[in-house]
Amino acid sequence: QRDMLREFLIDWVWRVVSDYYARLKIGHPSVILAGHKGTIRKVAACPSGKLAASASGDHTLRIWNIQDKVCQAECGSVPKRFAEGESGDGHGHLVTCVCFSPCGRRIASASFDKTVRIWDTQGKPIAVLHGHTQVIHCCDWSPSGNQIISAGADFDIRVWELEGDMWETVEPKDGSCVEFAFSLGVLDGVDKHTEAEDLDKVFVRMTKRTRKALPHLKCRSRVMKGHSGSVLSCAFEPKTGEHAISTSYNGEIKLWKIGRHNGTAVEELLRSSKLIASPVICCAWKPDSSMIAAGTEAAVCFLLQATDLNVLWRVDVGTAYVTEVAFMNFVDKEEKQECLVAAAGDSSPLCWKLQSGERRSVAGKCLKNMVCFAKIDCQRIICGCIGNNLQILSI
Secondary structure, three states: OHHHHHHHHHHHHHHHHHHHHHHHHHOOOOEEEOOOOOOEEEEEEOOOOOEEEEEEOOOOEEEEEOOOOEEEEEEOOOOOOHHHOOOOOOOOOOEEEEEEOOOOOEEEEEEOOOEEEEEEOOOOEEEEEEOOOOOEEEEEEOOOOOEEEEEEOOOOEEEEEEOOOOOOOOOOOOOOOOEEEEEEOEEOOEEOOOHHHHHHOEEEEEEHHHHOOOOOOOEEEEEEOOOOOOEEEEEEOOOOOOEEEEEEOOOEEEEEEEEEEOOEEEEEEEEEEEOOOOOEEEEEEOOOOOEEEEEEOOOEEEEEEOOOOOEEEEEEOOOOOOOEEEEEEEEEOOEEEEEEEEEOOOOOOEEEEOOOOOEOOOOOOOOOOEEEEEEOOOOEEEEEEOOOOEEEEEO
């Protein structure tokens, strides 16, 4: 009995000391999600906060169950005979970006392999979108769920318009399917493009081996031109999806009009602003679409008026790149505070109150420096860290 009591006391003391040390080191207890074998480049949380997805330099996308704290799917591997036109079951290069559809049931990912891929939340491949001629840095889903925007090193921004029931699977009426194809721009046998858009047509042949991974997809791709450098980030306006922003390697931020007029697609560059001489790495909209945040390689954060891109304020964050920005609401002493949050090479996110511009302290800290993060809810974020791990922080 004495031995049992001694073991119990030793175990209890060890747990208390370990918990105290953990709180000193990381602020609040956090959850570590491991599995990636390459740098985590982007993380996203679904609208319900139950799932997260991470994009990595190991060529994979992982889908995580936040409630159970496990990886429920690993998406992608080096595609089979990718150079010969087959698509395999995953990206063939670094996965640079990931985002959830508004319904939370679909995921889009972008890659250095020049494709955007669509998945379900169980990791099943749904479609591959071809069109970019260089590596893709970013992608985002429209609030309606009918459009995806992507951009990259070809200086182009592509708007992928998903027509009708994009998740429809087409079965052959008679016999077996030997080969099938889908076209970006041809719907129901009718060419929807004008002559001016001929260069944007893409026709992709798919063999029987890839059919099970790529159901029929009705999709049109439109190109917006205007950048003179690699486009590093892009985002749909969250309220209506009728506008988008993009940032580039040469320090520019642009505001675009995306929509339809009398049934005709309209893309128009509304505003352009040169923020800084260094690359603008990331951008984000305020949920009410009134403001825009941008982070730069020069360790500077900008807060902009959405209508005209006028700078409301800028703040120097130190010496590290600003790799992620987001708007979040915190509840302090039953008072809601709107804040701008940024990842800038530190172990914890940086936070400023929008109303006053004052710094707000954040309790949670990562074991290693943050690369990216996404909001789960008003109390938690999920962070991608140096060392290939994810952490869920209470902030």
